[in-house]
Amino acid sequence: MGAPVVGIIGGGQLARMMHAAGIGLGIKVALLAEGPDVSAAQVVHDVTVGDYTDPATVIAFAERCDVVTFDHEHVPTDLLHALQERGVLVRPGPEALVHAQDKVVMRRRLASYGLPVPTFAVVASPEELVAFADGTGWPVIAKTSRGGYDGKGVWKVDDPTGAGEPFRNLAPGVEVLAEEYVPFVRELSALAVRSPSGQAVAYPVSESVQQDGICVETTTPAPGLTMEQATACQRLALEIAQDLDVVGVLAVELMQRADSSVVVNELAMRPHNTGHWSIDGALTSQFENHLRAVLDLPLGDPRARAPWTVMHNVLGGDRTDLVDGLRHVLARDPGLKVQLYGKGVVAGRKVGHVTAVGDDLDEVLRRARHGAAELRSGS
Amino acid sequence: MGAPVVGIIGGGQLARMMHAAGIGLGIKVALLAEGPDVSAAQVVHDVTVGDYTDPATVIAFAERCDVVTFDHEHVPTDLLHALQERGVLVRPGPEALVHAQDKVVMRRRLASYGLPVPTFAVVASPEELVAFADGTGWPVIAKTSRGGYDGKGVWKVDDPTGAGEPFRNLAPGVEVLAEEYVPFVRELSALAVRSPSGQAVAYPVSESVQQDGICVETTTPAPGLTMEQATACQRLALEIAQDLDVVGVLAVELMQRADSSVVVNELAMRPHNTGHWSIDGALTSQFENHLRAVLDLPLGDPRARAPWTVMHNVLGGDRTDLVDGLRHVLARDPGLKVQLYGKGVVAGRKVGHVTAVGDDLDEVLRRARHGAAELRSGS
Numbered sequence: 225m226g227a228p229v230v231g232i233i234g235g236g237q238l239a240r241m242m243h244a245a246g247i248g249l250g251i252k253v254a255l256l257a258e259g260p261d262v263s264a265a266q267v268v269h270d271v272t273v274g275d276y277t278d279p280a281t282v283i284a285f286a287e288r289c290d291v292v293t294f295d296h297e298h299v300p301t302d303l304l305h306a307l308q309e310r311g312v313l314v315r316p317g318p319e320a321l322v323h324a325q326d327k328v329v330m331r332r333r334l335a336s337y338g339l340p341v342p343t344f345a346v347v348a349s350p351e352e353l354v355a356f357a358d359g360t361g362w363p364v365i366a367k368t369s370r371g372g373y374d375g376k377g378v379w380k381v382d383d384p385t386g387a388g389e390p391f392r393n394l395a396p397g398v399e400v401l402a403e404e405y406v407p408f409v410r411e412l413s414a415l416a417v418r419s420p421s422g423q424a425v426a427y428p429v430s431e432s433v434q435q436d437g438i439c440v441e442t443t444t445p446a447p448g449l450t451m452e453q454a455t456a457c458q459r460l461a462l463e464i465a466q467d468l469d470v471v472g473v474l475a476v477e478l479m480q481r482a483d484s485s486v487v488v489n490e491l492a493m494r495p496h497n498t499g500h501w502s503i504d505g506a507l508t509s510q511f512e513n514h515l516r517a518v519l520d521l522p523l524g525d526p527r528a529r530a531p532w533t534v535m536h537n538v539l540g541g542d543r544t545d546l547v548d549g550l551r552h553v554l555a556r557d558p559g560l561k562v563q564l565y566g567k568g569v570v571a572g573r574k575v576g577h578v579t580a581v582g583d584d585l586d587e588v589l590r591r592a593r594h595g596a597a598e599l600r601s602g603s
Numbered sequence: 604m605g606a607p608v609v610g611i612i613g614g615g616q617l618a619r620m621m622h623a624a625g626i627g628l629g630i631k632v633a634l635l636a637e638g639p640d641v642s643a644a645q646v647v648h649d650v651t652v653g654d655y656t657d658p659a660t661v662i663a664f665a666e667r668c669d670v671v672t673f674d675h676e677h678v679p680t681d682l683l684h685a686l687q688e689r690g691v692l693v694r695p696g697p698e699a700l701v702h703a704q705d706k707v708v709m710r711r712r713l714a715s716y717g718l719p720v721p722t723f724a725v726v727a728s729p730e731e732l733v734a735f736a737d738g739t740g741w742p743v744i745a746k747t748s749r750g751g752y753d754g755k756g757v758w759k760v761d762d763p764t765g766a767g768e769p770f771r772n773l774a775p776g777v778e779v780l781a782e783e784y785v786p787f788v789r790e791l792s793a794l795a796v797r798s799p800s801g802q803a804v805a806y807p808v809s810e811s812v813q814q815d816g817i818c819v820e821t822t823t824p825a826p827g828l829t830m831e832q833a834t835a836c837q838r839l840a841l842e843i844a845q846d847l848d849v850v851g852v853l854a855v856e857l858m859q860r861a862d863s864s865v866v867v868n869e870l871a872m873r874p875h876n877t878g879h880w881s882i883d884g885a886l887t888s889q890f891e892n893h894l895r896a897v898l899d900l901p902l903g904d905p906r907a908r909a910p911w912t913v914m915h916n917v918l919g920g921d922r923t924d925l926v927d928g929l930r931h932v933l934a935r936d937p938g939l940k941v942q943l944y945g946k947g948v949v950a951g952r953k954v955g956h957v958t959a960v961g962d963d964l965d966e967v968l969r970r971a972r973h974g975a976a977e978l979r980s981g982s
Contacts, residue, residue, distance in 0.1 A: 227645070227945055228926055240626060247623040247646050248882075250926055250943030250955070266606070267626050269646055425937075503627075507938050521926075522934035529908060547607055547629055547898075555901035558804075559886050564629030566606055576629070 227252045233276050234295025237565035238495045239264035245511035256285045263565045286312045293518045297324045315471040315518040316493045324493040327401050328369040340487045343404040350387035360404040366390040369399040375437015408479035413498035414461035416474045417513040420520045426458035427526040432498045439497040444533045473514045504561040504579040505533030530581040534592040538576040540569040541600035549599040560595045606631045612655050613674025616944035617874045618643035624890035635664045642944045665691045672897045676703045694850040694897040695872045703872040706780050707748040719866045722783040729766035739783040745769035748778040754816015787858035792877035793840035795853045796892040799899045805837035806905040811877045818876040823912045851893045883940040883958040884912030909960040913971040917955040919948040920979035928978040939974045
C-alpha cells in the first residue's frame with residue numbers, strides 16, 4: 225500500500241534527475257551510490273554507499289526495493305541474473321541490457337534482425353583488424369566490446385600503424401570489434417520508452433552534436449528531417465525496444481549518411497543525454513517515463529511542448545562556482561532552464577546542461593549556447 | 604564555493620515540491636521536519652527531525668544553512684528575530700512574515716497603505732463582535748488573529764447567537780478579528796515573487812475555488828478578467844511585496860465583487876496552493892522562483908506555457924492506494940500531470956494535485972476534474 229521503492233544502481237546525474245521526476249509520482253527512490261557525495265546522493269533520502277560489482281552489496285540493496293533500475297550500464301550481467309533468480313525485478317532485464325553493455329552482442333543481434341548496422345567483425349589481433357580494414361577500406365573504427373563511454377574505448381584507425389592501440393590494456397573477457405567507417409553527415413537520436421506490458425512511446429527524433437565522443441548539444445526535432453524519415457527512426461527504436469524486450473528508456477544513436485539513410489551506432493538502456501531536452505521540452509520527460517515504465521505504470525505523452533528545444537551540455541571549464549555562474553546566466557535569460565548536477569568541476573566533465581525552448585530555432589540555439597558557455601567559462 | 608544550503612522549516616508538500624525544483628539549480632536542501640516520514644522527509648537527503656517551536660532545535664538547524672525559509676507560517680515570530688540576531692538569513696524575514704502570521708497586523712498594515720481591505724476591528728468579547736456587526740450589518744466574519752489555516756479559525760457569524768464561538772479555546776495572545784462580510788462572486792489569487800535585491804515578478808492571476816475553506820481548484824489565467832483588471836491585481840501583489848519587504852513568494856488571495864472590484868482576503872509568504880499550476884503550466888514554477896528569491900538569484904520567467912492551466916487538488920477519499928490510482932488516471936490521460944505528496948490518505952486531507960494544460964478551457968477543466976476524482980475515489 226505504501227509508495228513503491230525504485231532502487232537505482234549508480235549515483236550520477238541520471239539517477240539525480242530520475243529522483244527529481246519521481247517525486248511527483250509519489251515514488252521513493254533508494255540509491256546505491258559509489259560514494260556519499262556523488263551527484264544523486266546529495267538529493268536522495270535513502271542512500272546506500274557501496275560497490276555495484278559486489279554481489280552481497282547489490283543483493284542486500286536490491287532485496288528491499290520493489291524494482292531495480294540503473295544510472296549506468298556497468299553492473300556485471302551475471303550479477304543481474306543472480307538478482308533475477310532471487311526474485312528481484314530488474315528493469316531493464318539482463319537479457320535486454322547486455323545489448324547496451326556488450327557491443328559485439330548488440331551488433332550480432334541487430335544484424336540478425338536485418339536492421340541497419342555497419343559491416344563489423346570481432347578481431348582477435350592487430351593483424352585481423354588490418355585484414356578487416358583491407359576488406360572494407362580505411363579508415364576503420366575499432367571498439368572495445370565492453371566498458372567504453374563518452375568516446376573512451378573507441379578508435380578511428382587510419383592505417384595499419386594504429387591497429388595495435390585498441391588491443392592495449394584489454395580487460396579480461398573484453399573483445400575488439402571492428403566496424404566499417406560510416407561517412408555520416410550528422411548524428412540522430414531516437415528515444416523510445418517501453419513498459420513490461422509492451423506499451424511503448426517514441427519521442428521526437430533529436431539531432432545530436434558530439435565532440436570528442438561526448439554529446440554536447442541536441443536539437444529537437446532534428447532540423448530538416450522529413451516526417452517520413454522521422455517516423456522511420458521512431459519505428460526503428462520501437463522495433464528494437466520490442467525485439468530486445470527493453471523496459472524503460474532505449475536510446476538509439478544513429479548515424480545519418482548524405483543520402484539520408486541511417487545506421488545504428490550505439491544503444492543505451494537508461495535515460496540518455498540526448499533525451500535531457502525532454503525535462504523542459506516535452507509533456508513527459510524521459511526520466512518520468514523511465515520510472516513509469518519500470519513500475520509498469522502507463523506512459524506519459526512524449527510530445528514536444530514547443531516547436532524547438534535545444535539542450536546544450538555544460539562541460540567543466542574555467543568557472544568552478546557554477547551557482548555563481550547562475551547569477552549571470554539567469555539574469556540575461558529568464559526563460560532559460562538550467563540543470564546543475566552537483567558535481568565538482570573537472571575540465572571536460574559533464575557538470576550540467578541548459579535548455580532553451582521557443583519558436584525560432586536560431587534564437588533558441590543562440591540562447592542555449594550562450595547559457596552553456598557562460599556557465600562554463602564566464603566568458 | 605559548494606552548493607548553497609537552503610534550510611526549509613516544515614516538511615509538508617510545499618517543502619517537497621521546493622526540493623524537487625531545487626535539484627536542477629544545484630541547491631542542497633536541509634529540512635527541519637516534524638517527523639521522519641512526513642511528505643518532504645521522504646525525498647530530501649538532509650533531514651533533521653525536530654520541533655520548530657523549540658529555540659535550541661531551530662537555532663542549531665539554521666546555523667548550518669546559508670538561508671532559512673519555510674513550508675508553513677507557524678514558526679514563532681520571536682524565534683525568527685532571535686535567528687536574525689545570530690546572523691542567520693531568514694527569508695522572508697520576520698518583519699514581513701508577521702503579516703502572514705497575524706491577521707490583525709496584516710489588516711492594519713494594508714489599511715494604513717490605503718489598500719482594499721474589508722472594514723475590520725479587533726473585538727475583545729462576543730458583545731463587541733455583536734456591536735461591530737450591528738454597525739456593518741449581518742452576517743459578519745470572525746477570525747482568530749493567528750493559527751488558522753484551510754478554513755480553520757474562520758467563522759461566518761449569521762446572528763448574535765453565534766458570536767461566542769470564535770472566543771472558545773482562544774490560545775494565549777490570540778485575538779479575534781471581526782470583518783465585514785464581503786459578498787464576493789469569486790476568489791482570485793495574485794502571486795508575486797520578490798528578491799532581497801528588489802527584483803520582482805508576477806504570475807498570471809488565477810481564479811481559485813474553495814470548498815469548506817480549502818482550495819480545490821485553480822484556473823489560470825482567471826477566465827473573464829480583462830487585461831486591465833489582471834494587471835491591477837498583479838500590481839497590487841507587487842506593491843504589497845515591496846511595502847512589506849517580502850522575499851520569496853507572496854500569495855495575495857482576493858475576493859472579487861460583482862462590480863469586479865477586489866478586496867484582499869489573506870496573504871501567504873511561501874509557495875501557495877493557488878500557484879501549484881505553475882509547476883506544469885509556467886516557464887518557471889513558484890517553487891523554483893521561491894528558491895531563486897531566497898538565494899537572491901535572478902528570477903525566472905513566470906509566464907504561462909499554454910493558454911489554459913487547471914490545477915485540481917486531490918483530497919483524501921475512498922481510495923487509499925494513490926499509486927494504484929495512477930494506473931487508471933495516467934492510462935486515460937497521458938498528458939495529465941500528477942503530484943502525489945507521499946501523505947497517508949485521510950478524509951478531506953490534501954494528498955496531491957493534478958494539472959492539465961491545453962488550448963480549450965472546458966476540455967482542460969474536464970481532464971483535471973476527472974483525474975482528481977479518479978485519484979480520490981476511483982469512481
